[in-house]
Amino acid sequence: MKKLSLRTRVLTGAAVVAALGAGTFGAMSAHASTPAVVPAAVQADAANRNLRQTTHLTVEAATKAARATLDAAKKENQRVSVAVVDRNGNTLVTLRGDGAGPQSYESAVKKAYTAVSWNAPTSELTERLANAPTLKDIPGTLFLAGGAPVTAKGAPIAGIGVAGAPSGDLDEKFAQAGVASLGN
Numbered sequence: 001m002k003k004l005s006l007r008t009r010v011l012t013g014a015a016v017v018a019a020l021g022a023g024t025f026g027a028m029s030a031h032a033s034t035p036a037v038v039p040a041a042v043q044a045d046a047a048n049r050n051l052r053q054t055t056h057l058t059v060e061a062a063t064k065a066a067r068a069t070l071d072a073a074k075k076e077n078q079r080v081s082v083a084v085v086d087r088n089g090n091t092l093v094t095l096r097g098d099g100a101g102p103q104s105y106e107s108a109v110k111k112a113y114t115a116v117s118w119n120a121p122t123s124e125l126t127e128r129l130a131n132a133p134t135l136k137d138i139p140g141t142l143f144l145a146g147g148a149p150v151t152a153k154g155a156p157i158a159g160i161g162v163a164g165a166p167s168g169d170l171d172e173k174f175a176q177a178g179v180a181s182l183g184n
Contacts (some may be wrong), residue, residue: 054087057150057158061182062092065150065160068181070097073165073174080164080174083108085116087157089140100164107163111171113140115147116159122147123172146171148179 057065062084069082079099084092091112096105114122123145129135136143142161145168150158160178162171 055152055155055157056086057084057092057182059092062086062158065158065178065181066093066095069160069162069174069178070095072177073097073162073170076170078165078170078174079104080162080171081105081108082174082178083112083161084178085109085112085159085161087116089113089116089159092158097164104164107142107144108146108161110140110142110161111144111147111163111175112159112161113147114142114159115149115161115175116156117141119149119151119156121145121149121172121176122161123168126168144168144171146175148172148175150179150182 066082066084070080073080073082074097079097079101081094081096081100081104083094083105086092091109094105094109111122114125118125122143125135125147126143126145129143135141144163146163146165147159147161149156150160160175162175162178165171165174
């Protein structure tokens with residue numbers, strides 16, 4: 001038998017390795033493309049007990065409420081920040097009014113979060129602290145007047161928080177103006 005050159009042996013070996021690799025890859029690919037048992041699709045409809053429909057405030061409505069809040073404050077020469085959060089406490093809109101203090105922005109967000117979390121104006125919640133002083137330790141909350149919940153069918157769907165006026169009563173008055181604007 002004739003001895004093959006080094007070049008021929010290397011090329012032949014490479015071809016054999018490539019063929020074996022392709023065969024292994026093909027077998028693995030064929031196995032991977034064969035799906036395991038696929039569960040039947042679940043029909044999602046209103047009758048499905050695993051689903052719940054909820055009402056959410058739109059960004060447009062949140063912006064309208066925030067603007068109405070700032071306008072109410074401006075009429076009384078107050079410089080405030082306003083925040084509107086959704087039912088889950090996620091910020092939808094924040095507006096820092098001209099001349100509002102740097103602390104007002106974060107305080108407004110926390111007041112809005114607190115109002116929607118307990119579905120109550122934050123001025124009412126401050127009164128609860130006498131019986132449950134540890135409420136104030138819950139992260140993200142601020143138990144000062146200035147937050148108002150937005151409700152639909154009795155359930156909270158958003159919160160409006162205002163901070164920066166000289167009193168929490170004024171902050172809350174402005175927040176309530178934002179809530180009222182949503183009824184128009």
